[in-house]
Amino acid sequence: MDRLSTNLRLLVYNWLKNARLRWAPGACVLCRAAAPPGRDLCAGCLEDLPRPGAGCERCALPLPGTPAAHLCGRCIRRPPAFDRVVxxxxxxxxxxxLVQQMKFRRRLALATLLGGLLAERVAADLAAAPECLVPVPMHAARLRARGFDQALELARPVARRLRIPIDRRLCRRVRHTRPQSSLPLAERGPNVRGAFAAAAGAAPQHVAIVDDVVTSAGTVDELARALRGAGARRIEVWTLARAVPHH
Ligand SMILES: [Zn+2]
Ligand SMILES: [Zn+2]
Known part of the structure; x- marks a missing residue:
């Protein structure tokens, strides 16, 4: 038994050592070529990252082959509480x-890199800056288990670059919910209903929610609903990545 655990410890140790060696500072996190200073991603790999094509102007659901300025069926039937997803x-x-590495291996430097890329994307068509950023709040129990709040860590470089404050007190997660990704699409809405609370009148007019991945948009819709109830009038969702929900 002792020997087994020693072997296991050695295995973990070697794996950690290799993981560290694989990612030297100044090298691209994807191909290990030289990367520009301050960004651990080379120009070629940056160019190759998949960018969204045509999509719903409200929720950014990909709608291949449709012209710009279109709404998806779901946004027409039941308009979400947010105004647009970037x-x-x-x-x-x-x-x-990269997102999985950041979340499950707690690679904080990746959050800085990815948050910087999100800031660039948002800055490219920002007509009016929101008054604050609201990272999707994580329940305290999950934060303790994971030790890493990915939405907050992504929001930090965005806040720095665009000079918009992060407001972590505006909205709280009052209910511990099951991870949305573990549920079929139909159960994701009910799963997050009532998950967030914000004090009445506490929200500024224009806010931007920050999240890592938007899939069914159930979580950000519920958070937007709470923010609207607290007085926000224009609510954007800035997300690093848009995933296509599968039924
Ligand atoms: Zn590269
Ligand atoms: Zn839509």
Whole structure:
């Protein structure tokens, strides 16, 4: 038994050592080529990251082959509480890998890199800056278990670059919900209903929610509903990646 646990410890140790060696500072996180200073991603890999094509102007659901300024069926039937979703990337290929590395291996430097890319995307068509950023709040129990709040860590570089304050007190997660990704699409709305609370009149007119991945948009819709109830009038969702929900 002792020997087994020693072996296990060695295995974990070696794996950690290799993981660290694989990612040297100044090298691209995807291909290890030289990367520009301050950004751990080379120009070629940046170019190859999947960008969203034509999509719903409200929720950014991909709608291939449709002209711009279109709404998806769901947004027509039941308009969400947010006004628009801005997604830097499609949740696919290297973007999916980077997000998983950031979340489950707590690679904070990746959040800085990805948050910087989100800031660039948002700055490209920002007509009026929101008064504050609201990272999707994580329940305290999950934060303790994971030790890493990905929405907050992504929001930090965005806040720095665009000079918009982060407001973490505006909205709280009052209910511990099951991870949306573990549920079929039909159960995701009910799962997050009533999950957030904000004090009446506390929200500024214009806010931007920050999240890592938007899939069914159930979570950000519920958060937007709470913010609207608290007085927000224009609510944007800035997400690193947009995933296509599967039924
Ligand atoms: Zn590269
Ligand atoms: Zn839509």
């Amino acid at each position: 997604a830097a990337f499609e949740y696919a290929g290297p973007v999916a890998w």
